[in-house]
Amino acid sequence: MKPNFTLRLRVFNLNCWGIPYLSKHRADRVKRLGDFLNMESFDLALLEEVWSEQDFQDLRQKLLPTYPAAHYFRSGIIGSGLCVFSKHPIQEFTQHVFTLNGYPYMIHHGDWFCGKAVGLLVLHLSGLVLNAYVTHLHAEYNRQKDVYLAHRVAQAWELAQFIHHTSKKADMVLLCGDLNLHPKDLGCRLLKEWTGLCDAYLETRDFKAVSGLYISCKTFKTTTGHDPHSGTPLSDHEALMATLCVRHSPPQHTSSHSHGPAERSALISVLREAWTELDQGMAQALWWATITGYVIGLGLLLLALLCALAVGGGIREVAILLWTPSVGLVLGAGAVYLFHVQEAKGLCRARAELQHVLGRAREAQDLSPESQPALQPGRQEGDRAEEQ
Amino acid sequence: MKPNFTLRLRVFNLNCWGIPYLSKHRADRVKRLGDFLNMESFDLALLEEVWSEQDFQDLRQKLLPTYPAAHYFRSGIIGSGLCVFSKHPIQEFTQHVFTLNGYPYMIHHGDWFCGKAVGLLVLHLSGLVLNAYVTHLHAEYNRQKDVYLAHRVAQAWELAQFIHHTSKKADMVLLCGDLNLHPKDLGCRLLKEWTGLCDAYLETRDFKAVSGLYISCKTFKTTTGHDPHSGTPLSDHEALMATLCVRHSPPQHTSSHSHGPAERSALISVLREAWTELDQGMAQALWWATITGYVIGLGLLLLALLCALAVGGGIREVAILLWTPSVGLVLGAGAVYLFHVQEAKGLCRARAELQHVLGRAREAQDLSPESQPALQPGRQEGDRAEEQ
Numbered sequence: 001m002k003p004n005f006t007l008r009l010r011v012f013n014l015n016c017w018g019i020p021y022l023s024k025h026r027a028d029r030v031k032r033l034g035d036f037l038n039m040e041s042f043d044l045a046l047l048e049e050v051w052s053e054q055d056f057q058d059l060r061q062k063l064l065p066t067y068p069a070a071h072y073f074r075s076g077i078i079g080s081g082l083c084v085f086s087k088h089p090i091q092e093f094t095q096h097v098f099t100l101n102g103y104p105y106m107i108h109h110g111d112w113f114c115g116k117a118v119g120l121l122v123l124h125l126s127g128l129v130l131n132a133y134v135t136h137l138h139a140e141y142n143r144q145k146d147v148y149l150a151h152r153v154a155q156a157w158e159l160a161q162f163i164h165h166t167s168k169k170a171d172m173v174l175l176c177g178d179l180n181l182h183p184k185d186l187g188c189r190l191l192k193e194w195t196g197l198c199d200a201y202l203e204t205r206d207f208k209a210v211s212g213l214y215i216s217c218k219t220f221k222t223t224t225g226h227d228p229h230s231g232t233p234l235s236d237h238e239a240l241m242a243t244l245c246v247r248h249s250p251p252q253h254t255s256s257h258s259h260g261p262a263e264r265s266a267l268i269s270v271l272r273e274a275w276t277e278l279d280q281g282m283a284q285a286l287w288w289a290t291i292t293g294y295v296i297g298l299g300l301l302l303l304a305l306l307c308a309l310a311v312g313g314g315i316r317e318v319a320i321l322l323w324t325p326s327v328g329l330v331l332g333a334g335a336v337y338l339f340h341v342q343e344a345k346g347l348c349r350a351r352a353e354l355q356h357v358l359g360r361a362r363e364a365q366d367l368s369p370e371s372q373p374a375l376q377p378g379r380q381e382g383d384r385a386e387e388q
Numbered sequence: 389m390k391p392n393f394t395l396r397l398r399v400f401n402l403n404c405w406g407i408p409y410l411s412k413h414r415a416d417r418v419k420r421l422g423d424f425l426n427m428e429s430f431d432l433a434l435l436e437e438v439w440s441e442q443d444f445q446d447l448r449q450k451l452l453p454t455y456p457a458a459h460y461f462r463s464g465i466i467g468s469g470l471c472v473f474s475k476h477p478i479q480e481f482t483q484h485v486f487t488l489n490g491y492p493y494m495i496h497h498g499d500w501f502c503g504k505a506v507g508l509l510v511l512h513l514s515g516l517v518l519n520a521y522v523t524h525l526h527a528e529y530n531r532q533k534d535v536y537l538a539h540r541v542a543q544a545w546e547l548a549q550f551i552h553h554t555s556k557k558a559d560m561v562l563l564c565g566d567l568n569l570h571p572k573d574l575g576c577r578l579l580k581e582w583t584g585l586c587d588a589y590l591e592t593r594d595f596k597a598v599s600g601l602y603i604s605c606k607t608f609k610t611t612t613g614h615d616p617h618s619g620t621p622l623s624d625h626e627a628l629m630a631t632l633c634v635r636h637s638p639p640q641h642t643s644s645h646s647h648g649p650a651e652r653s654a655l656i657s658v659l660r661e662a663w664t665e666l667d668q669g670m671a672q673a674l675w676w677a678t679i680t681g682y683v684i685g686l687g688l689l690l691l692a693l694l695c696a697l698a699v700g701g702g703i704r705e706v707a708i709l710l711w712t713p714s715v716g717l718v719l720g721a722g723a724v725y726l727f728h729v730q731e732a733k734g735l736c737r738a739r740a741e742l743q744h745v746l747g748r749a750r751e752a753q754d755l756s757p758e759s760q761p762a763l764q765p766g767r768q769e770g771d772r773a774e775e776q
Contacts, residue, residue, distance in 0.1 A: 071740070071744075072740075073737070074733040074734075074736050074737040074740070075487065075730075075733060075734070075737060076730055076733065077726050077729050077730045077733070079733065090744070091748070092552075092553075092744075092745075093741065093744060094549045094550075094553055094741060095737065096484065097487055099463065099485055113726075115730065115733070120553065161482045162482075164480075165480075165482055165508065165553075165554040166553040166554055166556075168554075168556055168557035169556035169557045317705075320709070321708070321709075324712030324713065324716070325712065327716075328712070328715075328716065338465050338501075341465050342463075342464055342465045342503065345462045345463060345464065345465070345467065345503070346462075346463070348462050349461070349462040349463060349483065352459070352460075352462070353481065353482060356459075356478070356480075356481060357480075360479070
């Protein structure tokens, strides 16, 4: 790479609100999105909530001349809703489906059926390796009383771990998607502290890049209720458009991810917060498992009683009538019980991973000459870090 | 690293057959396993089928002085059964749960409830990065008529992709576990061709290592029905014990994974075979989804008929009695339908990833001067490679 080398990368991201039969003006919006993407000719267009594979295929046909490479990430029952169109060849791709993603019995929220995931694309641009990630985390239906908080924190952690472990040889890391997180939310901070990624919206000058590269965000635009060329909105979400500029970095600009004392104590603090959140989520999951365990027991008792009544005569018809609902109760409670057992296991797994990172960050803090004794209290989780 | 540097790595692997209440002499075997591991003091002991977390905790207590680091990989409803004990600090760990893992209604086989996964450990040994993976793929219950073949091939592919994407900066890659595959089976070949890993059992001289390192397997032992010190078996599986030797490689010994023409055509051939297997699995999944779709339709018709009969009088009691089993039929068929829809999506996802790698391998073959026209026929999948 020459010293005066500059790479410009134009990126588009949109949550398309593409629910078949439910999202308004879907066909028209997909058509206009295709026209817009063709006209703008971005390097990379990353889309969420493209729930209908037919919509993807239609876009694929339309965008083929401008974006020769494309991929639709399939998962779960409905799908991940994620897809990508690229002007440059996609060298490799894979995906990771999140372990936890809401509750199957919350049918009106539907997230569980989607199989939310993170997709990874590896691109080679001017001799540099770009790892581009696209994701969609669990929706936030009630910010004040968010029953999905533990799941979203677990998803943010899995996302951070997936990026951390798959991007070790990448020169540039780009994460796009709908995180359903505000910039100061726990999940967002966890993601940033553990991966070293920066928010293009907040900090347009420091993106994650290897030492020797310097990525800045030259332009950053969002739509504001309507697409830039037609008056009507493209989606119920706004689109993001950014121009990233990759340059050779003079030494003082090197923005590689390093854990100095300040970063380390920020990491420790956010890990502790996430640990607490996952711990509470786990307690909740185990509480539900216990309750449904009791329901199963009661249902089985009821069934035994009904059997006795049916055999012994008396109110035989009533006993037979009540038999099937009781079986339903036992089976239903059994399914909910199994679900919450695996939920607790999933949260426990994320907590154990977090705890390990927390333990190592604390060791590094204790060993570093700048170690700050003020951060020593509150070690209760760290002391248990070896108990995974 | 000095030129005459040598690192010796002693590894132990065992499928422990640790099913609570069902596996014979479990407590005694776990106790003897702990004694054996303490006495032998391996660098790394990787275990599968440790289904009871209490067994892990007991081993953890016992092995703490010899193996200060340990981790239990939690997932699914029962767990992954995977755990690891290490003499060296574990720098990082994470896991990936396989998308497909059998059928929930095959309760007697139970794999679906386990949440089978691959666990990753990152260790730093003498300045080298070792990525150690432990896994357990779906069991093979009937080799002649294996209904789980497509799932196991999809798991082998996910495993290969996880290793491929997470080991890019590793100096050494070690995979242990119970693959439920013979050395010549499709899943095993797929794994070896895509990751460049070698089988320590078959080829004790060439392990995967970065250029400049040379890994050989100095000793390779398996138990033969009994553990080496006591007469009775440790498990219903045999244990593997290997001593790996990592040395500086003279140039002619460099065994880094490269895709020359021979490797490329082997890769293409195994990818095509796996593609066909996944395609057949997908057809099967869609067939089941269609059948259950019809059952749902019939169940709904029956319910409508029963409603009419109950309202219209006539055989009212019979109608009411049949009502609940019909609802059960519709709900049960609905659940099976949803399961097979997500199964088809999971297989389709693996097929698309495979197809992409296949397309790129063929492009590389076409471009290389040694390209062999004899391999040109049978491009039917390759031509669809861009349709992901």
